[in-house]
Amino acid sequence: MTQVIISPAKANSMYWLGRYTERVYLELHLLRICFDFMIDGKPEEYNRYLASIGNTFLYPDLAAIRSGLVHDKNNPVSVLACVEMANDNAILLRDEIMSPTLGYIQMSLEYLRHAAAESKEPDLDELQKLTDWMLAFWGSIEERVYDERVKNFLRLGKLIEHLDMNIRFSYKFYRIEEAFTSLLKCYDFEPRAFSGDALEDLKKLITEQEYDPRDPVYVNKVLLLLGKVVIL
Amino acid sequence: MQSLIKNRDSVNRWMERYGVRFGVYKNGVFNEQLFPFDSIPRIIEKEDWKVLEKGLIQRVKALNAFLWDIYHDKHIIADGVVPEEFVYASKGYMPECEKVDPTGKVYSHISGIDLVEGKDGRWFILEDNLRIPSGASYPMIAREITRKVSPITFVENHVADNRDYATILKEMMDDMNGGRGINVILTPGRYNSAFFEHSYLAEKTGAVLAFPGDMTVEDDIVWYTGLFNEKIRVGAIYRRISDEYLDPLAFESSSLLGVPNLFQAYKKGTVAVINGFGNGVADDKGIYYFVPKMIRYYLDEEPILHNAxxxxxxxxxxxxxxxxxxxxxxxxxxxxxxxxxxxxxxxxxxxxxxxxxxxxxxxxxxxxxxxVIDFKDLEILESNEKVERKADLRAFVVSSGKDVKVWKSGLTRFSRNPDSFVVNSSQGGGFKDTWIMD
Known part of the structure; x- marks a missing residue:
């Protein structure tokens, strides 16, 4: 449907739905890399990944780490916890995003809940389904949602999460720059959704000269600003 | 039909995919569960449906006439047809509604009438639900899914298409709205047992799904408030919140679910509230006894459908x-x-x-x-075996200012417990599609 105006609560749900779906997509991508490091048993490599993703949970062995990062609903960085959060927001937006779009989140949730209940070892091949469903979710948004404001709030969440994760994982500057340029387009579309001060500070920090993802002070400063720049 | 039965797992997977659930509170904890769907439909032949349809329209017309009368001139009491204590002692009677004129004189826009079929093929009305009857969304989505999963079933059987409920609902909302503003469906929130239905009906009717706090009333006009202080006028509210919680300034003051001053706007006639306030007096189990008398009194007709x-x-x-x-x-x-x-x-x-x-x-x-009516049992599938269980039918009657329509379908609920007559979803019942044959 094309809605005339959007309530603050719905705009907030759109933003967080965008964030959590992007988080799920990127986590799956990064977990594949992390699991790959585990094959060779290089703790310094996968520990760096665990720290970057924000994991604070301790697991007794590699199998438990693998399982925990996917199926442990109590661990806020697990894929299941992120899909639960995406669903909590999506379910409030059925009238905006339509049932078939919501269906991709529901399928992901059901898949993970069943797998967690059966204590299944995460299967990277099977988890590709979730990646496909996240991509299908975004495709379905493009296909079924005509209201540009709705798309913009979803995209806003997606871009903030994309920047957040890319900076945490020290992606190259050109990747950050691309996402930040897209974020500025969202600003042009709806400047009232932004904190002008936080955006100005971000502009100063996200430059080729300033970009230093290996410096924890820099990373924390940028992540903090990313958390503040959208005011919904 | 065999194809539909064979594909029942696919149907259930689609239900899961679309989040077709209802919420239940057990020991204070909220849980969402799938509403168990049985692939074998209830079948109602065309001729039988014609009688049901006429009888349902007749009944709902009489109930709406009763509500108007009770809150205005009270002829039915003065004429000794309904004793006044049944009206005034009813929990559903709202003195605040006296002399209030709802848009188009309609109180019960969506009536859920529960019926059972006796073993002799006669239908009996079990109860009238005129406040916020729920359940239409389940057969709506079940049909959408079963047509997809087993098209051959619908090629071989000439079943009336029931996918028009959203259109019927929207037309009624538009009629009640009269172009004054947007249509909204007001939900108490996602932890309500029927939240799936609220959101699905909003999607299908194009109404805005509104949550508590989304609307305000200024100078007796209802506004839906958006981001950055934007606002738009509301013309019709299909509310899924009980009367007593709908306006904290008029009724239950502790309610956080309602819209302050909504009742004042309703009284002024600036917004249609669907269903209207005060309907509980007409679907009271005590008043039920008098409905056949109402039909004779207001319509001068003999009741087509009978009470138990x-x-x-x-x-x-x-x-x-x-x-x-x-x-x-x-x-x-x-x-x-x-x-x-x-x-x-x-x-x-x-x-x-x-x-x-x-x-x-x-x-x-x-x-x-x-x-105790000896219901006709319906076949359901349990672990691939056909067994018989008690079932009822909730028919949905939609009344606008222009006409009264019966949706050619309904919610057939069945008990999963072989010894029980209770079919409610909150007590473990399941549901079936209801086929009206063309």
Whole structure:
């Protein structure tokens, strides 16, 4: 449907739905890399990944780490916890995003809940389904949602999460720059959704000269600003 | 039909995919569960449906006329057809609604009428639900899915298409709205048992799904408020919140679900509220007894559909009959709903029966008694085996200012417990599609 105006609560749900779906997509991508490091048993490599993703949970062995990062609903960085959060927001937006779009989140949730209940070892091949469903979710948004404001709030969440994760994982500057340029387009579309001060500070920090993802002070400063720049 | 039965797992997967659930609170904890769907439909032949349709329209017209009369001139009381104590002692009677004129004089826009089919093929009305009857979304989505999963079933069987419910609903909302503003569906929130339905109907009708706090009233006009202080006028509200919680300034002051001053706007006629305020007086289990009399009184017609044989302890003759035959009657507490407060005399010990008798003696207005109808059992699939279970039918009647329509479908609910007559989803029941043959 094309809605005339959007309530603050719905705009907030759109933003967080965008964030959590992007988080799920990127986590799956990064977990594949992390699991790959585990094959060779290089703790310094996968520990760096665990720290970057924000994991604070301790697991007794590699199998438990693998399982925990996917199926442990109590661990806020697990894929299941992120899909639960995406669903909590999506379910409030059925009238905006339509049932078939919501269906991709529901399928992901059901898949993970069943797998967690059966204590299944995460299967990277099977988890590709979730990646496909996240991509299908975004495709379905493009296909079924005509209201540009709705798309913009979803995209806003997606871009903030994309920047957040890319900076945490020290992606190259050109990747950050691309996402930040897209974020500025969202600003042009709806400047009232932004904190002008936080955006100005971000502009100063996200430059080729300033970009230093290996410096924890820099990373924390940028992540903090990313958390503040959208005011919904 | 075999194809549909064979593909029932696919149907259930689609239900899961679309989040077709209902919420239940158990020990204070909210859980969402799938509403168990049975692939074998209830089939109603065209000729039988014609009778049902006419009877349902007749009944709902009479109920709307009753509501108008009760809140205005009260002729039916003055003429001794309905005793006044049944009206004024009803929990659903709202003195605040006296002399209030709802848009188009319609009170019950969406009426959920529960029926059962006896073994002899006769239909009986079990109860009228005129406040916020739920359940239409389940057969709506079930049909969408079953047509997808088993198209051949619908090629081979000429079933009336039921996918027009959203259109019927939207047309009624538009008519009530009269172009004054947007249509909204007001939900108490995602932890309401019927939240799936609220959001699905909003999606399908193009109405805005509004949550508590999304609307305000200024100068008796209702506004939907958006980001950055944007606002847009609301013309019709399909509310899924009970009367008492709908306006904290008019009713329950502690309610956080309502819209302050909504009742004032409704009284002024600047917004349509669907269903209207005060309908509870007409779907009270005690008033049910009088509906056939209402039909004769307001429409000067003989009722087409019959009530289950009902006795009111209020009347001396019925009082004596109930006390004498309590062990074979079903006793209902008029203030309960959702399958609660229903007791079968045959299931009670002598001690419990005598306790119930005492309650009836001391509070005769609180109870009604009915003969136990020998429902026609419907086949359901249980672990790939066909078994028979009790089932009812909720028919949906939609009334606008222009016309009254019966949706060519309905929610067939069944008990999964072989010994139970209670079909409510909150008590473990499942549902079937209802096919009206073309």
């Amino acid at each position: 044989p009902t006795y009111l302890p209020y009347f001396k003759e019925d009082y004596d009959y109930i006390l004498e035959n309590i062990s074979r009657l079903v006793i209902k507490d008029v203030s309960e709903a959702g399958g609660y407060g229903v007791v079968f005399g045959r299931d009670l010990s002598l001690e419990k029966l005598s306790e119930l008798k005492e309650l009836i003696i001391h509070q005769p207005r609180r109870w009604i008694a009915q003969e």
